[in-house]
Amino acid sequence: MSAEAQVGPGDKLGRMRRSFRGWRGQRPFWGGLLTLLGGIPIMYFPYANLTLGTMTIRMATTAGAGSLIIGVLLVVLGLTMWFQPHSRIFAGVAAILLALVSLVVSNFGGFVIGFLLALLGGALGISWAAAKPAKETTRKRAEGSDDGAPEPAAAGAANGVSGTTDDLSGTSPDNGTNGRHRAG
Numbered sequence: 001m002s003a004e005a006q007v008g009p010g011d012k013l014g015r016m017r018r019s020f021r022g023w024r025g026q027r028p029f030w031g032g033l034l035t036l037l038g039g040i041p042i043m044y045f046p047y048a049n050l051t052l053g054t055m056t057i058r059m060a061t062t063a064g065a066g067s068l069i070i071g072v073l074l075v076v077l078g079l080t081m082w083f084q085p086h087s088r089i090f091a092g093v094a095a096i097l098l099a100l101v102s103l104v105v106s107n108f109g110g111f112v113i114g115f116l117l118a119l120l121g122g123a124l125g126i127s128w129a130a131a132k133p134a135k136e137t138t139r140k141r142a143e144g145s146d147d148g149a150p151e152p153a154a155a156g157a158a159n160g161v162s163g164t165t166d167d168l169s170g171t172s173p174d175n176g177t178n179g180r181h182r183a184g
Contacts, residue, residue: 025131027085028092031124035095036078038118041110042102043071067106070098074118081125088125095122 046067050057077091077098084091099118102109109115 027083028081028088028125028128031088031092031121031126031128032078032081034078034117034121034124035081035091036075036121038095038099038110038114038116038121039071039074039078040114041071042074042106042114042118043068043110045107045110045114067102070102070106071110071114074098074114078121081121085128085130088128092122092125092127095119095125 046064048058074095077095080091081088095118099109099115099122102115102118106114109118
């Protein structure tokens, strides 16, 4: 048995950690988490009681139901970013709009804490982009199976079989110049 080998629950914990890391990398995890956490103070503070000795301070506003709705929607939008990453742009824009509305409706957006968390989470949800898969030719070269022969699609395009024109003037987007002329 080597010193590097993990035995027992450490191996299972390591696999769970790697699995979670893979899951987290396929979605806007931090944007969803911050949006979810931003909804909690927004829906909590209007219903909270602060007791100082025998004096009770109530943070209730006339728009307590509005605060509850905004907070619950932010939590749902955070979960949406996690479990439906393809709708991340909608969820991010909605989170930003709800965070802005919470400034007016619910105690300055949960005393600015919930506002800032939801605003940042929505921005992270919008700006997140999924990793692009590596191209097939890059994988072939890494494996060493590329023998230098042109791919069938490229060979067909050079012979005019695929329906593309053989325009080499530099003005056709088919030859990769995108309408720009070559100098020289």
